[in-house]
Amino acid sequence: MSDVTDLSEVIAGTVQLRARHLTRHFTTRTPGRGFNVKHIVRAVDDVSVDLVAGEVVAVVGESGSGKSVLARMLARIVRPTAGDLILRGTQIPRKAKRSLAYASQVQLVLQDPFSSMNPVHKMRHNLVRPLLIHGAKREDVEALAEAALTRVSLEPPSRFLDRYPHELSGGQLQRVSIARALCVEPRVLLADEPISMLDVSVRLGVLNLLRGLCDNDDLAILYITHDIASARYIADEVIVMYAGQVVEHSRGTVLVDEPTHPYTQLLIASVPDPADPTSVGAPTAEQVQMVIAEKGCRFNPRCPFVMDRCRVEEPPEFIVGENHTSRCWLHADKPQFEVEVALPQRRGGGEITKT
């Protein structure tokens, strides 16, 4: 981890939030016969991600893959079991309490806009409250709230400030919750499935808004989704998670166009594709059920290409192309390099090129 502290000044310019080896285990107890059986759920296991100004990183995975826990750890709502968070070059002590300063830099937008707004208060209250908490002057807050609404294209803002959440449509409400996250001027926006509760016709509007914020305001965005098509549409970097692990990772959307991990292939085959009705090749029941293997590759019970080795040994991340890794034994015979060398090739420079 020495590279992190050494290069902290350089990184501060581009990498806004860096997570290294983030891990979160939950302990559950199932009542057994006379005693409790203790289980450890590895919700997130050794995930590293860099959120860079002006880029969207998409995390794709189905329910239970640990993607929301990852977002909550990045927002410091869930405390990691292990791993480091570095916000703009400063290492965050793991035991420290979540501070207001951190929250003003890293904001989270939730999936369901209807339940993330206080239903008995108008939009004005919902927007002004975070501003006051983060120390804005009372006489400025009205103007700041209006500016935030304008930023998410809710115009004229005066029309929306006096509305209650139930008076707005889902798309408008999600825009307000993005505005609420933006009004404290964060550097990092964590969007946890921001479009999955919205109507198809307004989804693109929200995606375009996020992309615009990223391009125009140099925001670093983490976009969490189960829909790999929307990740392809918006992302600069795509991470596919399964059972708490990163199984495939690529710069650009290479992994969508040329998936190398069987799980990514399953995700892609599941997207409805009316252009190609012959693709209705349904996954088998074994492929669908979320079974996590205790031993070997975590995907092996669902994998159509499973080999003996997969049942015994857990695969490391293999390099399968330029800035493209895949955690699958199928790629074991490819020539290997240091993983750290291949991945971070950032736009705008100022990055680790350890040799």
Added chain:
Amino acid sequence: MSTESIEVSGVVTSANETSDVSVVTTPHTDQRTDGPAMGQRILDVRNFSIDYGWGEGAVRAVNNVDLHLNRSTVLGIAGESGSGKSTLVYGFTRLLRSPGVIVGGEALFNLGPSEDGTDNIIDLVTASEKELRSVRWSNISVVLQSALSALNPVLRVGTQFEQVLKTHRRDMSKADRRARTVELLALVGLNEDRLRRYPHELSGGQRQRVMIALALALDPELVIMDEPTTALDVVTQREIISKLYELRSRFGFAMIFITHDLSLLVELADEIVVMYAGAMVERASAQALYDTPRHPYTLGLLNSFPPMHGVRTELTGIPGSPPDLTDLPTGCNFHPRCPYAMDRCLKESPRLEELGEDGRSVACWLHSGDEGVVVPVELRRTGRGKREPIPMPVKEDVS
């Protein structure tokens, strides 16, 4: 399935000022009409309208909709939230709760040939509670969107099957019921051990499969799916859809599938109806709707899906928000969001007209055939093979 009382009005009061459609007073004659043979047709909904509320404050949620469905076919209903797609279906199945009121129309359901050879037809709108009770679940069943709130949380899955079979199939013995339940669970790919579980112990996909198994318990002729996959992730959705596909080809029930995800319908449905603000705007076969959309709203919906192939380009989707039903625009409901809106669209509301292309209807002035109206090239395409989104002009000043 609940059997709450529903206001059925034979008398129609056109309370909604914004609606320019004069609602025809439906003659309610005999409850069970031995009318013309419906043949292959299983459901015929005519001039169906539903209001929320009464008198001055009434809001027209479904406006003069016609639907028909043949045996063993899949009809897809697509539209945004608030487009009236669920209200319509709850209306003709008589599951609508107050303040929803059916203000006009009939819903003829074909129970099959009777002894004298004519079709045994029931009008669901005027049917009594007793008649409805015999039709529900045995002939028409519903799979609701949220399986967690549709299943009884304090009863084991097995008990819920047991209760359905006990109520509707009095002659079944306990062993028969148990055997039937196991058979039903196997149909949807669930193991017998799930019977002892409570709904909260199952995953979202498993719960939805339990709902589907329950809906099929009495071999219905028509299964209604109200957004069965909306709360699920794509992999589980894919699995549920292929399960439904398989079950339908095996048992041959007809299906009405409600969703806002048009791309899903194109794969699954035979015919698709697109609804906007309570009215039908386009009806066509699934492939025709996908290849050659005729209504600007349909085209907008089709353009709203980021493609999985080809070059990444910025897509626009549909600007603006779904309309507020209490404050509908004048003329065509879609005109504030429509990039092709003309003067006429601001004043007059278009009716659903046959286009003369293989059972396709569309409600849009662009296709009225009026002099001087040029249909934009993207709305008069012919032929197949659309892969890239069809570009559409961008509508300015929509808030």
